[in-house]
Amino acid sequence: MDNTRVTRRGRIALTVAAGTVLVAVAAQIPATATAGPADHTRSGATTVAQRSSVSVGAYDDSYYEDAVGKTGQALKESLHRIISSTQTGKLAYDQVWDALKDTDEDPENSANVMLLYSGSSRSENSNGGDPDDWNREHVWAKSHGDFGTATGPGTDIHHLRPADVTVNSARGNKDFDKGGWEVGEAPGNYTDDDSFEPRDADKGDVARMILYMAVRYDGDDGFPDLEPNDSVGNSSRPRIGRISVLEQWHREDPPDAFEQRRNQVIFDKYQHNRNPFIDHPVWVDEIW
Numbered sequence: 001m002d003n004t005r006v007t008r009r010g011r012i013a014l015t016v017a018a019g020t021v022l023v024a025v026a027a028q029i030p031a032t033a034t035a036g037p038a039d040h041t042r043s044g045a046t047t048v049a050q051r052s053s054v055s056v057g058a059y060d061d062s063y064y065e066d067a068v069g070k071t072g073q074a075l076k077e078s079l080h081r082i083i084s085s086t087q088t089g090k091l092a093y094d095q096v097w098d099a100l101k102d103t104d105e106d107p108e109n110s111a112n113v114m115l116l117y118s119g120s121s122r123s124e125n126s127n128g129g130d131p132d133d134w135n136r137e138h139v140w141a142k143s144h145g146d147f148g149t150a151t152g153p154g155t156d157i158h159h160l161r162p163a164d165v166t167v168n169s170a171r172g173n174k175d176f177d178k179g180g181w182e183v184g185e186a187p188g189n190y191t192d193d194d195s196f197e198p199r200d201a202d203k204g205d206v207a208r209m210i211l212y213m214a215v216r217y218d219g220d221d222g223f224p225d226l227e228p229n230d231s232v233g234n235s236s237r238p239r240i241g242r243i244s245v246l247e248q249w250h251r252e253d254p255p256d257a258f259e260q261r262r263n264q265v266i267f268d269k270y271q272h273n274r275n276p277f278i279d280h281p282v283w284v285d286e287i288w
């Protein structure tokens, strides 16, 4: 892989995030630390920087200070401590709707959300259970570990995304792997009896969400120890595959501005923890 390029992207992300904090400080907007749904003011003039101003702390190298220089299991354990101890915001499942309207807002239409897998833009108010509504896709399928929708992994918006109801149903609780037939309502996505392959633009996002969950949930908080493996057909085991394919997808589809903004909004306004693999893509290869 091209480590140089990925590292540079990470540095750019750091720079952008630091600039965002500076804007917030300059504007002297008071910081709050609420874990609940944020104010959804939909002013067309609202910028990403202003949205990110509801901050409980600057994102900079200090967030990852304990992890820097570590590799392998020591790095994974350090990141687990960091992203668990800083998660001071935990949502109830019914709060996830409003949070996703914010984290996944269409950058070109603030009344819409962007849908995972299909890549389409849909009214943020078209959420529900009808076939063309969007609903809350658990990228780490909640049956893999059977953690349900109690506050915890089932409500952790780092891996929850708006998805078309029909497309979400096609994914079901399948593991991730290459191949199958094309999903009718979501061109570029493929599925067969035991696996799902997202479209190219979502492949890396999916990988980083799965790996976030593996690090965040280690069995020490009343929920199962989630880990990736290289299998499909994991069913109810707290495992999701295939790690070799997810690593490849992570390299092919590095974090983009939408994914980075999403991470920042979750940090600033909802959970106050971060996805390390969006911030430091090279850490994937150093752990798996």
Ligand SMILES: [Ca+2]
Binding pocket: 200, 201, 202, 203, 204, 205, 253, 254, 255, 256, 259
């Ligand atoms: Ca992507």
Ligand SMILES: [Ca+2]
Binding pocket: 213, 214, 215, 216, 217, 218, 219, 225, 226, 227
């Ligand atoms: Ca784990």
